[in-house]
Amino acid sequence: MTEVTMTVNGKTVSGSVEGRTLLVEFIRNDLHLTGTHVGCDTSQCGACAIHVNGKLVKACTMFALEADGAEVSTIEGQANDDGSLNVIQQAFKEHHGLQCGFCTPGMVMAAADLLKTNSKPTELEIREHLEGNICRCTGYHNIVKAILAASGQDVSNIAAE
Amino acid sequence: MPKDSGIGAAIKRREDARFLLGSGRYSDDITLLNQTHAIFVRSEVANGEINSIDTSEAEAMPGVLAVFTGEDFVDVGGNPAGWLINSRNGDPMKEPKRPVLAHGKVRHVGDAYAAVIAETEQQARDAAEKINADIKELPAVIDMASALSGKNFVHDEIGTNQCYDWGWIEDNREATDKAIKNAHHVTTLELVNNRLVPNAMEPRCSIADYNPANDDYTLYTTSQNPHLTRLLISAFVLGIPENKLTVVSPDVGGGFGSKIYHYGEEALVLAAAKRIKRPVRWTATRSESFMSDAHGRDHVTKIELALDKDNNFLAFRTETMANVGAYLSNFSTVTPTILHGTLMAGNYAVPNVYVNVKTVFTNTAPVDAYRGAGRPEATYSLERVIDKAATELGVDPIKLRRQNFIKPDQFPYVTAAGLNYDVGDYDAIMDRLEHHADLKGFAQRRKKSEAAGKLRGLGINSYIEACGIAPSNLIGTLGARVGLYDAATIRVNATGNISVMVGAHSHGQGHETAFPQIVADMLGVDPDNVEIVHGDTSKIPFGMGTYGSRSLAVCGSAIVRGVEKIISKGKKIAAHMMETTDDKVDFEEGVFSVKGTNKTVSFGDVALKAYIPHDFPIEDIEPGLEETAFYDPQNFTYPAGAYACEVEVDPDTGQVTIESFAAADDFGNIINPMIVEGQVHGGLAQGIGQALLEGCTYNEDGQLISASYMDYTMPRAADLPSFIVDHTVQTPSTDNPLGVKGCGEAGAIGSPPTVVNAVVDALRSANHNVTHIDMPLTPERVWAAMNN
Numbered sequence A: 001m002t003e004v005t006m007t008v009n010g011k012t013v014s015g016s017v018e019g020r021t022l023l024v025e026f027i028r029n030d031l032h033l034t035g036t037h038v039g040c041d042t043s044q045c046g047a048c049a050i051h052v053n054g055k056l057v058k059a060c061t062m063f064a065l066e067a068d069g070a071e072v073s074t075i076e077g078q079a080n081d082d083g084s085l086n087v088i089q090q091a092f093k094e095h096h097g098l099q100c101g102f103c104t105p106g107m108v109m110a111a112a113d114l115l116k117t118n119s120k121p122t123e124l125e126i127r128e129h130l131e132g133n134i135c136r137c138t139g140y141h142n143i144v145k146a147i148l149a150a151s152g153q154d155v156s157n158i159a160a161e
Numbered sequence B: 001m002p003k004d005s006g007i008g009a010a011i012k013r014r015e016d017a018r019f020l021l022g023s024g025r026y027s028d029d030i031t032l033l034n035q036t037h038a039i040f041v042r043s044e045v046a047n048g049e050i051n052s053i054d055t056s057e058a059e060a061m062p063g064v065l066a067v068f069t070g071e072d073f074v075d076v077g078g079n080p081a082g083w084l085i086n087s088r089n090g091d092p093m094k095e096p097k098r099p100v101l102a103h104g105k106v107r108h109v110g111d112a113y114a115a116v117i118a119e120t121e122q123q124a125r126d127a128a129e130k131i132n133a134d135i136k137e138l139p140a141v142i143d144m145a146s147a148l149s150g151k152n153f154v155h156d157e158i159g160t161n162q163c164y165d166w167g168w169i170e171d172n173r174e175a176t177d178k179a180i181k182n183a184h185h186v187t188t189l190e191l192v193n194n195r196l197v198p199n200a201m202e203p204r205c206s207i208a209d210y211n212p213a214n215d216d217y218t219l220y221t222t223s224q225n226p227h228l229t230r231l232l233i234s235a236f237v238l239g240i241p242e243n244k245l246t247v248v249s250p251d252v253g254g255g256f257g258s259k260i261y262h263y264g265e266e267a268l269v270l271a272a273a274k275r276i277k278r279p280v281r282w283t284a285t286r287s288e289s290f291m292s293d294a295h296g297r298d299h300v301t302k303i304e305l306a307l308d309k310d311n312n313f314l315a316f317r318t319e320t321m322a323n324v325g326a327y328l329s330n331f332s333t334v335t336p337t338i339l340h341g342t343l344m345a346g347n348y349a350v351p352n353v354y355v356n357v358k359t360v361f362t363n364t365a366p367v368d369a370y371r372g373a374g375r376p377e378a379t380y381s382l383e384r385v386i387d388k389a390a391t392e393l394g395v396d397p398i399k400l401r402r403q404n405f406i407k408p409d410q411f412p413y414v415t416a417a418g419l420n421y422d423v424g425d426y427d428a429i430m431d432r433l434e435h436h437a438d439l440k441g442f443a444q445r446r447k448k449s450e451a452a453g454k455l456r457g458l459g460i461n462s463y464i465e466a467c468g469i470a471p472s473n474l475i476g477t478l479g480a481r482v483g484l485y486d487a488a489t490i491r492v493n494a495t496g497n498i499s500v501m502v503g504a505h506s507h508g509q510g511h512e513t514a515f516p517q518i519v520a521d522m523l524g525v526d527p528d529n530v531e532i533v534h535g536d537t538s539k540i541p542f543g544m545g546t547y548g549s550r551s552l553a554v555c556g557s558a559i560v561r562g563v564e565k566i567i568s569k570g571k572k573i574a575a576h577m578m579e580t581t582d583d584k585v586d587f588e589e590g591v592f593s594v595k596g597t598n599k600t601v602s603f604g605d606v607a608l609k610a611y612i613p614h615d616f617p618i619e620d621i622e623p624g625l626e627e628t629a630f631y632d633p634q635n636f637t638y639p640a641g642a643y644a645c646e647v648e649v650d651p652d653t654g655q656v657t658i659e660s661f662a663a664a665d666d667f668g669n670i671i672n673p674m675i676v677e678g679q680v681h682g683g684l685a686q687g688i689g690q691a692l693l694e695g696c697t698y699n700e701d702g703q704l705i706s707a708s709y710m711d712y713t714m715p716r717a718a719d720l721p722s723f724i725v726d727h728t729v730q731t732p733s734t735d736n737p738l739g740v741k742g743c744g745e746a747g748a749i750g751s752p753p754t755v756v757n758a759v760v761d762a763l764r765s766a767n768h769n770v771t772h773i774d775m776p777l778t779p780e781r782v783w784a785a786m787n788n
């Protein structure tokens, strides 16, 4: 077991982990931050997406040890300071961008990553940016719409009848 | 009643905030004090004889608390089939035992034959690798046709791989044969309805907690219907008394059918928790999900459509082989039969239908209901053969369908496949579709695609489905071993807010938002004052859970009945308060009033009075304001729709892209249109996934080739377009008090043939003599079809 220390959602945390412990396991099992989900074992689904040192990362592709000293943010750290939904989260709610909610934390983290570098993405850019995130419920239609809306763009022509 | 919050309002979902903030509570998020971990040891071969299992090395590993094998469960029951299907000759179906852990033989890759319980998951995993099993590999039974003709059996004790040979309707057989023989034109098509893996994003998870003090158990599990799971475990598998077992399905991350069923892992963790007197948990890896969740579809069908000289449909006749896998999953026998055969008249006034289904055991994972369950298979066969007939006859595919539609004035209409459609207007739906699909502009769009070197195709489909399967007395005669009602308890609390305990389970469908809209509308209260309680057998009445687009039509109707009882009792209390008799009391918009006077009393005051009955005629009116209703529908509901899809095909690579997709559906009345549209979007994505991307593949040795997201192609955002959905045609169901029909499966039912019809159309536009391509329409298959 080895000691790791990192900053998660602004708080310094530490714990002892095995060499094989994945970052997502550390986050879920040791820190009890269960908003980051595990949907696969081949790094394909994006349910575990978080930000590490400002980059979008699948937390199942990193060992906890590799995150020693890193700045990590998870879905639990995304709300506004008063605890209310942030712009992206609010847009997901407004446009019904989630159903079962299992992929949702990863989708929100991926959307935040996109909007950081591309403040007005096109529909196609959004769809391509989500290539690492699978949703089985929504057919993506309303996720795309939510991200467009979060970026302040008009979504009326994406609207279904 | 504010119009923006009751029935018909697109109010935002109250469940969203917890999911968006990361505070949802899925099974795997639950941590119990002193918990331990289970890991299953699964077969690597498709068919094998277990000679011995040596667990000694595993037992000696650090942290190991217990090891189980099939031996430990020989004295308990098996996981039963929920529906008895008889063969055409009257013989009952074959029902081999499905044990908690494989015993004697392993029958598919992923079949669990041992389990290790340890202090940590890693210790359990390490120890599981030390289980030494001597399993002799046997030749696998994979291909259905050879399974039926061969002498190698999945279950030796039944001496056949055929579960049953079912005919529907047997009395129609001769007439159908005759109609086909004498027809002016017969179109024949052989097709495969590809095997799919449901792939809810949350893997299955089960956690058992045993309390020795009371000898009772709590099972947290990813279930679409906790009461049914409890019943199966209690009555058939472990024999735990129902009142000693609580099943809790908290937030569940999608189901699509795969979480309807009881699985052996649930029984194992319960038995283990009792043995070691500590909580035992297990969460599937995605690889385990691929190998052990119930799969869907997997039919091979030959369909014939007979027409007269005026292109009127005379008969549909199908022969199907349906794969059931190695064991009977709970609803695996009804899915390819009742849920498939009865739909084989489609939306059409066709006088003859005959369906034959042979269901086949193979050394593959069990196959059961997956979003649509039988109805997508029926729709696919019908709508593909109709399209082929249109091509052969040189008639417009929309015209051919319209000509044969059951017309609005023909309802109620008993079809040749035995269902009684209550109401519908298929031409009106097609009108809406034509409006959205801009058919007039298609030639222009095709030209544009051609100029860019692409082939463009247009596919059309119309579908009907049957939801809210019922009534119990009818399905009982058809072999169901369960009832298919649902239940709701309405508890008006003393302070006037309301708790509604429901048998339906929400795993993405938004019940916590939509159900209160019904209650709010009826009682004139704010929906925010209505709380839905679901997913916990210790709190909710016995209901049958959520699948088959049944929640609103069946459980929603139970809520209506329950609220009606509340109103009727409320009138008695109000009558007492206003010194009149209850027949003189009206109730509207949350206010009780005495007819013809201006005397009123509010709903809240009545609620309070019910719980503080100081001056109450106790002999006439019981205290409290709580009612339960069980609702058993009179009939199925029949949502219907018409879909249009435009594709582009790259002639050099065979790559298909969806250029547009429009869906027009009739779901009857709608409670929350935002949720309805979301359900359609999700269904469309799964149906398009089936048509273009998804294929669960076993090789001839029974190895699962598509066992991860690297090999099984899930639809991703860039594979799909934005959808046009329309639900403005609303013919309310006449068989339930809400007039609703159900919308959860429609998209997955209607879309696969739409896409395939479009691709075939695209290829034919370039003079390729292609009549059919089997799904999934991968670039390789499409390219091969173009290049023979």
Ligand code: FES
Residues within 6 Å of the ligand: A037, A038, A039, A040, A041, A042, A043, A044, A045, A046, A047, A048, A049, A058, A059, A060, A061
């Ligand atoms: S769990 Fe990390 S990508 Fe699936």
Ligand code: FES
Residues within 6 Å of the ligand: A097, A098, A099, A100, A101, A102, A103, A104, A134, A135, A136, A137, A138, B201, B253, B254, B508
């Ligand atoms: S909302 Fe269920 S997987 Fe995306």
